[in-house]
Amino acid sequence: MKEQSNKCFIISVFLIYLIGCKTNQSIKDTGYRSSFSLDGNSINIYSASIVDTIDIILLSDTHLSMKDDREKPYEEYSKRMSGAYAITRHYQTGEETNPQQAFVETIEIGKKKNIDLLVLAGDIFSYPSERAVEWVDSVLIESKLKYVYTTGNHDWHYEGMQGTSQKLRQTWINNRLISLYQERNPLFFSVTIKGVKLIAIDNSTYEISSEQLTFFQQEAASGLPLILVMHIPLYMPGRPVNYGCAHPDWKKENDKLYELERREPWREEGHTKTTMQFREEVLKTSNLLGVFAGHIHKQSLDVVDGLPLFVVKENASGNYYNIKIIPLK
Numbered sequence: 001m002k003e004q005s006n007k008c009f010i011i012s013v014f015l016i017y018l019i020g021c022k023t024n025q026s027i028k029d030t031g032y033r034s035s036f037s038l039d040g041n042s043i044n045i046y047s048a049s050i051v052d053t054i055d056i057i058l059l060s061d062t063h064l065s066m067k068d069d070r071e072k073p074y075e076e077y078s079k080r081m082s083g084a085y086a087i088t089r090h091y092q093t094g095e096e097t098n099p100q101q102a103f104v105e106t107i108e109i110g111k112k113k114n115i116d117l118l119v120l121a122g123d124i125f126s127y128p129s130e131r132a133v134e135w136v137d138s139v140l141i142e143s144k145l146k147y148v149y150t151t152g153n154h155d156w157h158y159e160g161m162q163g164t165s166q167k168l169r170q171t172w173i174n175n176r177l178i179s180l181y182q183e184r185n186p187l188f189f190s191v192t193i194k195g196v197k198l199i200a201i202d203n204s205t206y207e208i209s210s211e212q213l214t215f216f217q218q219e220a221a222s223g224l225p226l227i228l229v230m231h232i233p234l235y236m237p238g239r240p241v242n243y244g245c246a247h248p249d250w251k252k253e254n255d256k257l258y259e260l261e262r263r264e265p266w267r268e269e270g271h272t273k274t275t276m277q278f279r280e281e282v283l284k285t286s287n288l289l290g291v292f293a294g295h296i297h298k299q300s301l302d303v304v305d306g307l308p309l310f311v312v313k314e315n316a317s318g319n320y321y322n323i324k325i326i327p328l329k
Contacts (some may be wrong), residue, residue, distance in 0.1 A: 015043070031304050032287045033223050034328045041321055043310065046328045052194045054325040057110045060121035060231065060294025061152065061314035064099045066132040074127075077158030083124035091317045103136070104320040107143050108150045113322070116193050118145045119178070121294045121312070122204060122231030124151025125160070128176040137179055144229040148191055149180040150200040152231040152250050152295060160262035165205040188215040196289070196325055197224045203232050206244045207271065216281060226288045227325075233293040233311050234279050236302040246271055246279035283307065289325065 063085040071078065090097045103124075104194050118140075125132050140147055150186045153165075156172035163171070173186045181189075188211070190199045199219050201212050220226060233239070234249035244250045251270040258265040282291065283304050292308040299319075300311040313319035 001014045002294055015139070023196045025204065027138075030033050033289055036308050038301060038308075038310070041312075041319065043118075043290075043321055043323045045308070045325045047289055047329040048323060049287070050195055050325060050327050053327065054117075054194050054323075055115045056117045056119060056133060056227075056323040057106065057113070057320055057324075058119040058121055058229070058323055059103075059106050059125040059310060059315040059320040060127070060312050061297055061316060062099045062103050063123060063126045063154065063258055063314070063316045064084070064103065064128060064132040064136065064137055065126040066100070067129050067305050068131045070130045072097065077161050078127045078129070078158055080184055081154065084126060088314075088317045091313065091319045094183045097318060099316045100135075102315055104139065105318055106315060106320045107139060107145065109320070111143055111299050115145065117191070117198070118143075118147035119198070119200075119229055119292070120147060120149040121229050122150055122184060122313075123154045123294065124149070126171040127154060128156055130176055130214050133176050133180070133268065140180075148184075148189075148200055148229075148231060149177075150202050150231060151177065151186070151204045153204045153206075155204070157261070157263065162169075164264060167203075169205060175242075188212045190219050192224065195224065197222060198227045198228060198229060200229045203230045206232055206250060206266065208245070208275040213274050213281065216278065218266055220281070220285045220287065221234065225325075226285065227323075228282060228288060229292045230291070230293050232295045233300075234291065234309060236309065239302075246276050290323075292321070292323075 029321060032047055032049045034046045034048060035287060036043065065082045067082065067087065085099050088097055124136060127205065151169065156169045161168060187202045188200065190197050197219060199216060201216060230245065232245045233243045234245050235243050241247050241249045241254050250266055252265045252268040255266040284290065293311050295313040296311055298311065299313045302309045310321065312321045
């Protein structure tokens with residue numbers, strides 16, 4: 001069965017490659033997207049618009065749940081998630097590991113490779129644990145790696161705590177997570193690495209604000225080659241509703257987890273026009289080299305008009321993407 005599954009995966013990637021080649025031929029004249037390859041957790045993106053190779057490690061969904069006495073007042077809100085990923089299986093060896101070991105292992109890989117940027121794409125924490133945030137801060141400072149961070153839906157969520165997603169996100173960003181942003185705007189920001197602009201948009205509530213949409217439009221208009229990072233994947237036809245950013249079926253009647261996660265359900269009327277417009281804008285941005293997300297704990301790839309949209313598996317089991325953006329010769 002495993003051999004058959006592997007054959008199916010290889011065939012699927014080959015078909016995507018063939019489709020991509022045909023599509024990319026017409027896009028190549030823009031000077032941005034050309035081609036890409038995906039081999040396990042290694043991604044190569046080729047572009048005539050850059051002059052130097054950029055080496056990035058991207059991880060998501062580590063789900064750290066460290067705690068000390070400071071967590072006692074919040075135990076009723078963190079009980080379920082504190083044990084959810086205590087022990088995991090390493091994605092390569094199958095041996096027991098845990099989120100702390102997996103995170104440190106990935107950081108060490110980044111140090112050995114002397115990467116240009118480490119990207120933390122959300123759900124690094126299972127809840128906004130003060131001890132866990134301090135520990136991550138210390139590991140990142142010691143590593144001396146350049147890094148960026150955006151939240152996932154668990155990073156700021158204490159299960160059962162009253163408040164809207166927007167309010168709780170802002171509260172726990174301000175009270176616990178703020179140091180990880182290094183004085184950047186937590187909801188949207190960009191950094192430029194060797195002429196490529198990485199844009200981070202916090203869509204951890206599944207929604208996009210008008211300010212985020214405007215920011216993306218302004219950054220896209222810069223003319224620089226772009227990489228977009230979010231926690232929750234964009235909706236793609238045929239994908240389930242947990243590809244929830246701009247999914248047409250994202251609404252209260254299809255929210256199966258709000259009682260388990262003890263949070264407010266998705267809005268009854270579904271997504272805002274702004275969220276839907278954001279997806280449309282992203283997919284038509286010609287200088288966008290790739291889109292990266294996490295959240296679903298499964299590796300996936302969609303290609304729309306030559307634009308690859310990647311989803312990385314959970315770092316709690318050691319998974320990550322090593323992304324290289326390479327000049328097309």
